[in-house]
Amino acid sequence: MKQQTLGFIGAGNMASSLIAGLLADAYPPANIWASDVEGDKLRHLANHFGIQTTSDNRQVVEHAQILVLAVKPQMLKEVAGGIADSVQKHKPLIISLAAGVLEADIDQWLGGGIDIVRCMPNTPALVKTGATAMHGVASLSSEQRSRAEAVLRAVGLTVWVDSEELLDVVTALSGSGPAYFFLFMEAMEEAAVALGLNAETARLLTQQTALGSARLAMESEESPAELRRRVTSPGGTTEKAIGVFEASGLRNLISEAMTAARQRAGELAKQWGNV
Numbered sequence: 029m030k031q032q033t034l035g036f037i038g039a040g041n042m043a044s045s046l047i048a049g050l051l052a053d054a055y056p057p058a059n060i061w062a063s064d065v066e067g068d069k070l071r072h073l074a075n076h077f078g079i080q081t082t083s084d085n086r087q088v089v090e091h092a093q094i095l096v097l098a099v100k101p102q103m104l105k106e107v108a109g110g111i112a113d114s115v116q117k118h119k120p121l122i123i124s125l126a127a128g129v130l131e132a133d134i135d136q137w138l139g140g141g142i143d144i145v146r147c148m149p150n151t152p153a154l155v156k157t158g159a160t161a162m163h164g165v166a167s168l169s170s171e172q173r174s175r176a177e178a179v180l181r182a183v184g185l186t187v188w189v190d191s192e193e194l195l196d197v198v199t200a201l202s203g204s205g206p207a208y209f210f211l212f213m214e215a216m217e218e219a220a221v222a223l224g225l226n227a228e229t230a231r232l233l234t235q236q237t238a239l240g241s242a243r244l245a246m247e248s249e250e251s252p253a254e255l256r257r258r259v260t261s262p263g264g265t266t267e268k269a270i271g272v273f274e275a276s277g278l279r280n281l282i283s284e285a286m287t288a289a290r291q292r293a294g295e296l297a298k299q300w301g302n303v
């Protein structure tokens with residue numbers, strides 16, 4: 029895999045995180061190319077990481093055996109149109125990070141017959157604890173799947189989903205999920221301050237509690253329900269708080285919120301496909 033030349037079109041947050049993760053895994057910088065419209069981003073990547081950079085997207089395609097499309101979804105049609113002839117000539121494996129853009133649309137924009145893996149990463153990829161769900165077109169070989177997975181694994185966990193529509197569910201879960209946890213953290217901090225704790229202490233305790241709970245859930249064999257039960261003594265403080273959450277319909281609220289997010293992901297896919 030490290031002998032393969034990787035190309036990134038769009039050198040923003042997600043591409044930079046992936047490049048940093050790959051280099052930390054000893055991927056040779058000489059085998060990574062990136063292009064962007066912003067010279068500053070390219071200069072930073074070249075100086076900081078020693079990778080190959082260019083402002084010409086087609087030059088990246090010429091070098092890449094694996095091509096990562098890392099521009100915003102609304103830019104993808106135009107970008108794909110600009111590289112389609114070069115992609116048809118070189119036939120790299122395409123990895124699209126663009127949220128909500130369908131494989132069929134990307135295939136059409138790139139001229140057809142393309143091997144595409146569509147991914148839904150999330151922002152914790154910026155700190156190498158991302159969660160990425162992947163789906164590939166039917167023609168993909170298991171070797172191509174492994175190659176695509178190795179790229180995304182550089183920034184965290186990867187899973188495959190069986191149908192492309194399930195990426196909308198993933199968007200509602202892990203794609204938007206960090207914001208749900210941030211909202212919860214925000215609300216806990218505010219409540220602690222209202223109850224008298226100073227802001228700095230409230231933030232520190234909230235952050236460490238979130239981190240510790242996530243690690244405990246990941247390292248334990250038990251389900252979250254069982255872990256919760258264990259910290260909920262009958263008649264105690266946690267039971268009182270959980271009772272308030274349950275009585276206010278928190279579970280239904282979460283279900284409604286995620287259903288709304290999934291629906292929006294479907295709407296955006298139609299919108300990006302028609303740009």
Ligand SMILES: NC(=O)c1ccc[n+]([C@@H]2O[C@H](COP(=O)([O-])OP(=O)(O)OC[C@H]3O[C@@H](n4cnc5c(N)ncnc54)[C@H](OP(=O)(O)O)[C@@H]3O)[C@@H](O)[C@H]2O)c1
Nearest residue numbers: 038040041042064065098099100101125126127149150151
């Ligand atoms: N960040 C996340 O957590 C996350 C999560 C899930 C999915 N994604 C997906 O990952 C993709 C990248 O997201 P991001 O957060 O890395 O976005 P980003 O920081 O905006 O990076 C995209 C880069 O592409 C550049 N660009 C725009 N037009 C271009 C063109 N014609 N040719 C070459 N480069 C061009 C942009 O330059 P300008 O800034 O000048 O436009 C920008 O530097 C998106 O499709 C997003 O849906 C991101």
